[in-house]
Amino acid sequence: MSDEATLERVRPLLRARQVREFTPEPPTDAELEALTEVARWTGSSRNSQPWRFIVIRDRASIKGIHDAGVPQTRSLLTAPSAIAVVLDGDEGDVEHAFDEGRAAERILIGAGLLGLAAGIAWINPVARAEAARILGLPADRFVRAIVPVGHATEAAQRPKSARGAARLPRSETVFNERWPQG
Numbered sequence: 001m002s003d004e005a006t007l008e009r010v011r012p013l014l015r016a017r018q019v020r021e022f023t024p025e026p027p028t029d030a031e032l033e034a035l036t037e038v039a040r041w042t043g044s045s046r047n048s049q050p051w052r053f054i055v056i057r058d059r060a061s062i063k064g065i066h067d068a069g070v071p072q073t074r075s076l077l078t079a080p081s082a083i084a085v086v087l088d089g090d091e092g093d094v095e096h097a098f099d100e101g102r103a104a105e106r107i108l109i110g111a112g113l114l115g116l117a118a119g120i121a122w123i124n125p126v127a128r129a130e131a132a133r134i135l136g137l138p139a140d141r142f143v144r145a146i147v148p149v150g151h152a153t154e155a156a157q158r159p160k161s162a163r164g165a166a167r168l169p170r171s172e173t174v175f176n177e178r179w180p181q182g
């Protein structure tokens, strides 16, 4: 087991939680630039970098994507900005999906390090054409993951569940050496 001091060093990762409700205050340009630096420096399979990132500050665009994709995109209702992870190729490509997840999660963690809040919203397949239209994507690109970024409202800062209860217990999740035997 980690001791408390060791655990403390990874605390920003333990605290990286999903926020779905934001105040109107936008992140600064420098903050969004830092987050897109984090995004583009994410590692990807064979360093293919299958992504492009679109920083969206226009509330009408964010609201349009929200409306097309609710309930999955409900975090966009209040988001003052968002970063869309645009991919090339086939929506069924698992390597791209893995890379996309790595980038989205890093944006979320980076937001936390900057004192901002973020989430991960998946644009469901029926809403992807409308999201692509709003973002002006060429036909060979698609968007599935969008990361709202802003400042958490007071309500969103409150714990969503009892301390330690938001994940499966460690005893059911982490094993040593071998799968637990009956």
Ligand SMILES: Cc1cc2nc3c(=O)[nH]c(=O)nc-3n(C[C@H](O)[C@H](O)[C@H](O)COP(=O)(O)O)c2cc1C
Residues within 6 Å of the ligand: 016, 017, 018, 019, 020, 071, 072, 073, 074, 075, 101, 119, 120, 121, 122, 123, 166
């Ligand atoms: C691949 C993936 C897709 C997700 N899609 C959505 C989504 O469409 N809408 C949403 O509000 N949250 C989405 N989430 C966020 C999860 O619901 C969230 O990480 C989970 O509930 C845990 O939240 P917590 O980290 O705040 O405890 C997604 C997360 C992942 C990893």
